[in-house]
Each structure stands twice: as C-alpha cells, then as structure tokens.
Amino acid sequence: MTIYLPIAELSVNILIILGMGAAVGFLSGMFGVGGGFLITPLLIFYNIPPVVAVATGANQVVASSISGAITHFRRGTIDIKLGTVLLCGGLAGATVGVWLFSLLRRVGQLDLVISLLYVVLLGSVGSLMLWESVRAMRKAAKNQATPLRRPGQHNWVHRLPLKMRFKKSKIYLSVIPVAALGFCIGVLTSVMGVGGGFIMVPAMIYLLRIPTNVVVGTSLFQIIFVSAYTVIVQASTNYTVDIVLAFVLMIAGVVGAQYGVRVGQKLRGEQLRALLALLVLAVGIRLAIELVIPPKDIYSVVSAGFGF
Amino acid sequence: MRRLINIALAALTLSFAAPASAQLQDENANDFTEKLEIGISTDEIAITSDFRGADLTIFGAVDGFNPNLLAQGKYNIIVSLEGPKDNATVRKKERVFGIWVNTSSMTFELVPESYSLSSTRDIETIAPPGEMGNMGIGVDHMRLVPLGFVGDGSNLGEFRNAFRRIRETSGVYERDPGGVQFISSSLFKASVRLPANVPNGVHVVRAYLFRDGTFVAAKALPLRVVKTGLEQVITETAHGQPLFYGVFAVLLAVITGWGASLLFRKE
Numbered sequence: 250m251t252i253y254l255p256i257a258e259l260s261v262n263i264l265i266i267l268g269m270g271a272a273v274g275f276l277s278g279m280f281g282v283g284g285g286f287l288i289t290p291l292l293i294f295y296n297i298p299p300v301v302a303v304a305t306g307a308n309q310v311v312a313s314s315i316s317g318a319i320t321h322f323r324r325g326t327i328d329i330k331l332g333t334v335l336l337c338g339g340l341a342g343a344t345v346g347v348w349l350f351s352l353l354r355r356v357g358q359l360d361l362v363i364s365l366l367y368v369v370l371l372g373s374v375g376s377l378m379l380w381e382s383v384r385a386m387r388k389a390a391k392n393q394a395t396p397l398r399r400p401g402q403h404n405w406v407h408r409l410p411l412k413m414r415f416k417k418s419k420i421y422l423s424v425i426p427v428a429a430l431g432f433c434i435g436v437l438t439s440v441m442g443v444g445g446g447f448i449m450v451p452a453m454i455y456l457l458r459i460p461t462n463v464v465v466g467t468s469l470f471q472i473i474f475v476s477a478y479t480v481i482v483q484a485s486t487n488y489t490v491d492i493v494l495a496f497v498l499m500i501a502g503v504v505g506a507q508y509g510v511r512v513g514q515k516l517r518g519e520q521l522r523a524l525l526a527l528l529v530l531a532v533g534i535r536l537a538i539e540l541v542i543p544p545k546d547i548y549s550v551v552s553a554g555f556g557f
Numbered sequence: 558m559r560r561l562i563n564i565a566l567a568a569l570t571l572s573f574a575a576p577a578s579a580q581l582q583d584e585n586a587n588d589f590t591e592k593l594e595i596g597i598s599t600d601e602i603a604i605t606s607d608f609r610g611a612d613l614t615i616f617g618a619v620d621g622f623n624p625n626l627l628a629q630g631k632y633n634i635i636v637s638l639e640g641p642k643d644n645a646t647v648r649k650k651e652r653v654f655g656i657w658v659n660t661s662s663m664t665f666e667l668v669p670e671s672y673s674l675s676s677t678r679d680i681e682t683i684a685p686p687g688e689m690g691n692m693g694i695g696v697d698h699m700r701l702v703p704l705g706f707v708g709d710g711s712n713l714g715e716f717r718n719a720f721r722r723i724r725e726t727s728g729v730y731e732r733d734p735g736g737v738q739f740i741s742s743s744l745f746k747a748s749v750r751l752p753a754n755v756p757n758g759v760h761v762v763r764a765y766l767f768r769d770g771t772f773v774a775a776k777a778l779p780l781r782v783v784k785t786g787l788e789q790v791i792t793e794t795a796h797g798q799p800l801f802y803g804v805f806a807v808l809l810a811v812i813t814g815w816g817a818s819l820l821f822r823k824e
C-alpha cells in the first residue's frame with residue numbers, strides 16, 4: 250500500500266512509515282524522550298531526502314512532546330521562568346541552525362555533518378548514560394541510595410555572573426549557561442531534526458544541578474517551542490516539511506507512545522536508563538559504521554530541487 | 558614534402574567525393590516523403606495519493622512510407638519520454654581520515670529528471686553512434702554539459718558515467734529495446750514508463766523515425782504531470798504560503814499530541 254508524499258515527491262509504503270512511527274513512539278513513550286534522534290536517521294535509511302527527514306522529524310517531535318508536557322504542566326513540574334531562558338537561547342540557536350543547514354546543503358556536506366553530529370552526540374551521551382546507569386544498578390544491588398544530585402556541591406558553572414533566582418527549581422543560577430545550553434540544543438534541533446532532550450536532560454541534571462523533578466517537564470516545554478519554531482522556519486526557507494509524512498508518523502507515534510509508557514512504568518529507573526543508553530549507542534554505532542565502511546557507490550546524484 | 562602531397566591528394570579526392578555525396582544527400586532529402594504522426598490518449602497525468610508510476614502507450618503512424626523498405630524492416634522508430642529538466646550534481650566520496658567524505662562534485666546543466674526510451678530495436682543498431690550523439694537520443698548520448706569550471710576536464714568522463722549509471726539503477730532512466738511495435742504496416746505503438754518518483758511538470762514525448770540508419774522525421778508532444786486534489790493543495794500551500802503551512806503543520810502536531818493524551822486518559 251503506497252502513499253505519495255507531496256513534498257518529498259516520492260511514493261512510499263505507508264505500512265513501513267506507520268511501523269516506524271509506532272516503533273519510535275513506543276520507545277519514546279517508554280523512555281520519556283521525543284524520539285527525534287531515532288526518526289530522522291530511520292527516514293534517511295528509508296531514502297527520504299535528508300532535508301525532508303530533518304524538517305519533518307522536528308514536526309513529529311512537537312506531537313510526541315506535547316502530551317508529555319501537558320502531563321508535567323498539570324503536575325506543576327515545569328519551571329516556566331527557567332524554560333523561557335532556555336527558550337530564548339533555543340530560538341537564537343534554531344535560527345543559526347537553519348542558516349547553517351542551508352549553507353551545508355549548498356556545499357554538499359549536510360549529510361556528512363548530520364551523520365558526524367549523530368555519531369559524536371549519540372556515542373558520548375550513550376556511553377555516559379550507560380556508565381552511570383550500570384553504576385547505579387551496582388549500588389542498588391548493594392542497597393545503597395543513589396543521589397542523582399548532590400546538594401551543596403558547586404562547579405564552575407555556579408561562579409558565572411548574571412545570576413537569577415528560579416523559584417520553582419529552588420536554585421540561584423547564572424542565565425549564561427542556561428541560555429547557552431538552550432542555544433546549542435536549538436542548533437541541533439534545526440540541523441539534526443531532534444528535540445535534544447537526550448542531551449538537555451543530562452546537561453541540566455549534571456552540569457546545572459537543576460532538581461530532577463522539574464528537569465523533564467522544563468526540557469519538554471522548551472523542546473515544543475523550539476521544534477515548532479524550527480518547523481515554521483524550515484517550512485518558510487527550505488520548503489521541506491512534508492505534512493503527509495509528518496501526519497502518518499505522528500498518528501502512529503502517539504498511539505505507540507501510549508503503550509510504551511505502560512511498559513516503561515514496569516521497569517526501574519536505572520534499567521530504563523541502561524536500555525535507553527544501549528539504544529542510543531546502537532543508533533550511533535550504526536551511523537558510525539556507515540561513515541567508515543566503503544560505500545556501495547562512491548558517487549551520488551542530487552538534483553537541484555533537494556541538492557542545494 | 559611527401560606529407561604535403563598526401564594531403565593534397567586527400568583534398569583532391571574529397572573535392573571529387575563531396576559533390577557525389579551531396580547529390581546522394583539531395584536524393585535522400587527529395588526522397589523523404591515519410592511523415593510521422595503520434596498521439597497519446599491523454600495530455601495530462603494526475604498524481605494521486607496512491608500513485609505508483611504509470612505506463613503510457615503512444616500510438617503513431619508513418620505516412621508515405623516505401624513498402625519495399627518497410628517489408629525489409631528498414632524503418633525504425635524510437636520513442637522517448639523526457640521529464641522536466643533540472644541541474645543535477647554528482648558528488649564523489651573519498652576516504653579522509655578514515656571516513657568517507659564528499660570531496661569533489663560536478664553539476665550538469667539541465668538534464669531530464671526522468672527518461673524512458675523505447676525503440677523497435679537496440680538503438681545502437683538503428684543508426685551510427687555519431688548520429689545518435691548529435692541528436693542526443695538515448696541515455697548514453699544524452700548531453701551532459703558541466704556547469705562552471707571543471708579544471709582540465711580529465712574527470713568529466715567518470716562523472717558522466719557515474720551519473721548515467723546511478724540514474725539507470727535508480728529506475729528514473731530506462732530503456733526498452735523492443736518497446737515499439739508495428740501493429741499494422743504503418744501503425745505502431747510504443748510503451749514508455751513514468752517512474753513512481755516522477756517529477757512534476759511538463760514531460761515531452763518525442764518520436765523519431767529512421768530509415769535505413771538515417772534520420773527522417775521527428776515529432777514531439779507535451780505531457781503534463783500534475784499533482785491533484787490534496788497533493789496539489791499541499792504543494793501549492795507549501796510554496797505559496799509557507800508561513801501559514803508551517804504554522805498549520807505545527808497546529809496539526811499539537812492537536813494530534815493533545816488529542817492522543819485526552820483519548821488515552823479516558824480509557
């Protein structure tokens with residue numbers, strides 16, 4: 250059963266797209282991540298032009314992050330003030346990212362940069378998470394408490410100027426690292442089509458020492474707005490958001506996510522983190538292999554429509 | 558000295574030969590009473606949401622043919638369906654510090670996005686390669702003009718070959734020797750294929766008539782490939798009102814995400 254994608258201008262098997270959306274949705278529901286880092290590479294493996302995959306992936310991230318954000322909003326675990334500072338950096342980053350995206354597309358290095366970024370980020374975040382969760386599992390086996398946040402402990406981040414009080418998070422922190430983090434995530438959102446939660450959450454916990462209970466909600470808050478902004482900018486400058494593809498992915502994704510959540514609730518935190526780490530590493534390794542092994546064809550052809 | 562004489566001799570022979578061949582040409586030209594006509598059942602192909610490519614049948618007739626030559630199978634017909642033209646860039650990867658990176662590229666000017674060729678027999682046997690090259694018929698003879706500076710042009714050949722190979726293996730360039738059949742003495746039908754990932758725009762059906770290895774007549778017909786219905790609306794909105802389109806895409810995502818969370822909360 251095929252469906253024609255009007256923006257990608259090709260016919261694809263709708264069942265494969267539905268399957269992809271459901272699988273990624275399931276995993277994102279299970280691990281509480283947006284799933285952008287899975288959907289974009291999958292679409293590229295399925296021969297969707299990378300330009301379309303990235304922009305459409307960002308659109309899918311909006312849908313998959315929104316229900317999570319609503320839940321957190323009801324529970325009151327979103328720090329709007331902190332989220333807004335992150336968002337300011339994020340919007341600036343996304344603007345730079347879209348510009349960078351067009352530039353790389355012109356010089357023909359977009360695919361390489363996307364792959365390299367994925368390999369570096371997924372590889373490092375995956376390894377760190379795996380190491381952390383294995384340690385936590387060992388400690389749990391010895392019946393020791395595992396504090397994620399060590400109160401009172403400060404690092405260089407806390408010596409920066411321009412401090413601001415974030416009441417909900419109960420922290421007093423410089424806006425510079427917060428906006429900078431938002432900026433970096435914004436660049437990644439528009440270049441890689443990811444929400445960036447898998448980087449933002451650990452960075453907020455370990456680097457900024459923000460209490461874990463507000464981290465996920467606040468990062469989702471920022472992801473929704475930055476992804477939405479990226480979709481609009483990509484649509485206006487590169488015309489690469491395929492709404493048909495995005496919609497099929499979304500529908501399958503949100504349904505898959507509901508089942509993922511149920512499975513996720515049955516697993517323990519550190520087990521969940523170890524599994525997510527393995528998944529992240531697997532995607533990173535898959536992309537790394539692609540870069541290193543000799544390609545099937547050293548030549549590639551792109552026509553002006555999507556090549557520049 | 559010897560060489561000079563040779564050249565002079567050659568020139569002499571040529572000057573004698575030239576009028577003779579010119580005369581021959583004239584005879585042929587006068588002889589070209591054949592006329593080629595073609596027709597397609599539609600001048601528009603609609604892309605719908607379940608579009609999987611299309612097979613097109615083109616009918617044609619040769620008028621004023623020489624029955625003797627026809628009986629000997631001296632008439633050959635080539636029909637091509639050429640997609641809209643666009644610049645295409647071929648990139649070449651090389652290993653740099655262990656990873657494969659696009660290092661060089663070449664852009665060809667206005668090449669068809671799709672190309673389906675059908676003929677009475679293998680086109681290499683219809684006319685000499687030189688003639689096919691001049692007319693640009695067939696994937697191997699398609700004009701591939703590089704855009705911009707290409708250095709000494711030593712790598713032109715490899716990029717051209719790579720381009721042809723990739724376009725053929727991906728199925729957008731096709732050939733079918735034997736796709737044109739005579740259904741009566743002068744009536745023929747040709748089948749050409751529109752691939753599933755067909756580009757929109759004006760495609761051109763071209764038919765060429767050859768008599769005994771010489772080009773006689775050609776005919777061209779436009780064929781519009783258009784998106785219809787929802788697909789058309791989406792494409793037009795995406796390009797015409799991109800801001801609205803982007804906002805709509807986001808709204809759709811918000812509604813889907815929100816709707817799902819409401820729907821599943823009730824259960």
